[in-house]
Amino acid sequence: MVEMMENRTFAEIKVGDTASLARTCSMKDVELFGVATGDLNPTHYSVESAEKFAHHRKVVAHSMWGGSLLSALLGNELPGPGTLYRSQNLEFSAAVEVGDTLTVTVTVLEKIAPADIVLECLGANQRGETVFSGKARVAAPAEKVVQPRMELQEVALRRRHHVFEDIIARCHTLAPISVAVCHPCDQVSLEGPVEAAKLGLIDPILIGPEAKIRSVAKEFNLDIEGLRIVDTQHSHESAEKAVAMCRSGEAEALMKGSLHTDEMMHEVASRDKGLRTARRISHVFVMDVPTYPRTLLITDAAINIYPTLEDKADILQNAIELAHVLGVELPKVAILSAVETVYPKINSTIEAAALCKMADRGQITGAQLDGPLAFDNAISEEAAKIKKINSPVAGRADILLVPDLEAGNMLAKQLSYLADADAAGIVLGARVPIVLTSRADSAKARLASCAVAVLFAHARRAKSAVAAQ
Incomplete structure (x- = not known):
């Protein structure tokens, strides 16, 4: 059975609406994020570097790996397909370690005509600790969209020829x-x-x-x-x-x-x-x-x-x-x-x-x-x-x-x-x-x-x- 995606238009959205997304961070996620962004900070890839330079002394995910899950949540669920980012602010209070399960949640705080939505954003780990918090402002879609969920290409990591x-x-x-x-x-x-x-x-x-x-x-x-x-x-x-x-x-x-x-x-x-x-x-x-x-x-x-x-x-x-x-x-x-x-x-x-x-x-x-x-x-x-x-x-x-x-x-x-x-x-x-x-x-x-x-x-x-x- 094909899984469908359905957005929520500006007219449908109500203050207090909420949506969540949970994702467990793997080392593969960290490496793929580094490949996509070009972030070469060794504390994300090397135990030795993390122990030497990082405050937490463990290999952790990029902070914006967690923040990027907000983009997925806003684009897929609330408001969903057709959403346009206006702004985002985040304050990070804890690191995401490899193996942590991060749950990100958005809650509608305000509707601003003709199309903008202000949402509260929260990321918490499996221990209930807040990882980040902030607010996002997006332009919600005006037209209803119901479509099959896209299947992205599979990505495999391989070591560089050396x-x-x-x-x-x-x-x-x-x-x-x-x-x-x-x-x-x-x-x-x-x-x-x-x-x-x-x-x-x-x-x-x-x-x-x-x-x-x-x-x-x-x-x-x-x-x-x-x-x-x-x-x-x-x-x-x-x-x-x-x-x-x-x-x-x-x-x-x-x-x-x-x-x-x-x-x-x-x-x-x-x-x-x-x-x-x-x-x-x-x-x-x-x-x-x-x-x-x-x-x-x-x-x-x-x-x-x-x-x-x-x-x-x-x-x-x-x-x-x-x-x-x-x-x-x-x-x-x-x-x-x-x-x-x-x-x-x-x-x-x-x-x-x-x-x-x-x-x-x-x-x-x-x-x-x-x-x-x-x-x-x-x-x-x-x-x-x-x-x-x-x-x-x-x-x-x-x-x-x-x-x-x-x-x-x-x-x-x-x-x-x-x-x-x-x-x-x-x-x-x-x-x-x-x-x-x-x-x-x-x-x-x-x-x-x-x-x-x-x-x-x-x-x-x-x-x-x-x-x-």
């Missing part, structure tokens, strides 16, 4: 690393390393047809003055030379340009001339998901199509080492499947159980593992509780290991396009970190991918230095 900014900021005190940029022959692939060089993240070595690189730079006004260029005839030669420079130690990281990923990775994976190690090469997406409270790593969504159990152990170890580099001391790893129980007909559940046992035996180190877990109970504590999953990982995963490339690629792109996530990417398990950029990547994501490579390269330097002692 993961990539934090990663880039961590590199400001680090020396730039040399990066072999393989065949940067279009705007996107050249713009990324040029911008990263300007920020002091990397010292790019541009490997490709020099004339083409300079032509692209000129066309799109990209400053490559002072950057080293290694001339090649074609993309295949670019890949060979870029990989050779990384293999020799001349470059500490490799970055994909405008050539196809397969062409570059073919050279990387070469047994004789490539960058292979004993570890399986794998890709990790670093995701900044504004609806999730932590950085989320997804692996593998770009390199290994149908990884074996042995492959997955390496893929996991690569992601765990990256999480350590990003500052997560003991990452929580959720091994994903369609269900959260071992089911013989679903191979990924069996492999998940095996990986957990491998971790118990020290074959995979540096993280807490659990699986199989379905996606919902891997990232939602509420879903995990409903399904009675008692796990230190469920609902709090830092790393998601997907069953195969198809599942991982779809998951990462769904988060990007349906949850407004930002995604950076890096390939690990080779002699050097490899930055795989996509034409769809934002400028910030490309910079973040570079920054991740910088952090990883410096961590590797430090580890080598300790091993040499």
Whole structure:
């Protein structure tokens, strides 16, 4: 049944008429009011600031949050639709704490022809304490209005994107690393390393047809003055030379340009001339998901199509080492499947159980593992509780290991396009970190991918230095 709104015209209103509205103040209300008004007073959002600066030493709502309920009451009930504010005065005598229920009441004191109404205004909390009092003057509607109550858009709070900014900021005190940029022959692939060089993240070595690189730079006004260029005839030669420079130690990281990923990775994976190690090469997406409270790593969504159990152990170890580099001391790893129980007909559940046992035996180190877990109970504590999953990982995963490339690629792109996530990417398990950029990547994501490579390269330097002692 549709709920209706009905106003009271000036002629219908009598002195003494009254209306009330009750609302419980939540932290979400406080944050939404701050977003709408731009009021950044930290005493409304931070317990530490409230204890330090506020008289009441508790996080409280903005005073005008309570006052704004008067506007709702006047516009919805008395006089209702068609009401026009003339003036409002309020005296505040108590604060509204988060969790308080505020009841606001208006009472008609006076009618002033041809249309004005003067009302007494009162706000009181659930303890009967007066929060504010005052008077309002409004122009009451002259025409009767009866209409369905409007349904406003639903509003959801989400945290601001900040993961990539934090990663880039961590590199400001680090020396730039040399990066072999393989065949940067279009705007996107050249713009990324040029911008990263300007920020002091990397010292790019541009490997490709020099004339083409300079032509692209000129066309799109990209400053490559002072950057080293290694001339090649074609993309295949670019890949060979870029990989050779990384293999020799001349470059500490490799970055994909405008050539196809397969062409570059073919050279990387070469047994004789490539960058292979004993570890399986794998890709990790670093995701900044504004609806999730932590950085989320997804692996593998770009390199290994149908990884074996042995492959997955390496893929996991690569992601765990990256999480350590990003500052997560003991990452929580959720091994994903369609269900959260071992089911013989679903191979990924069996492999998940095996990986957990491998971790118990020290074959995979540096993280807490659990699986199989379905996606919902891997990232939602509420879903995990409903399904009675008692796990230190469920609902709090830092790393998601997907069953195969198809599942991982779809998951990462769904988060990007349906949850407004930002995604950076890096390939690990080779002699050097490899930055795989996509034409769809934002400028910030490309910079973040570079920054991740910088952090990883410096961590590797430090580890080598300790091993040499």
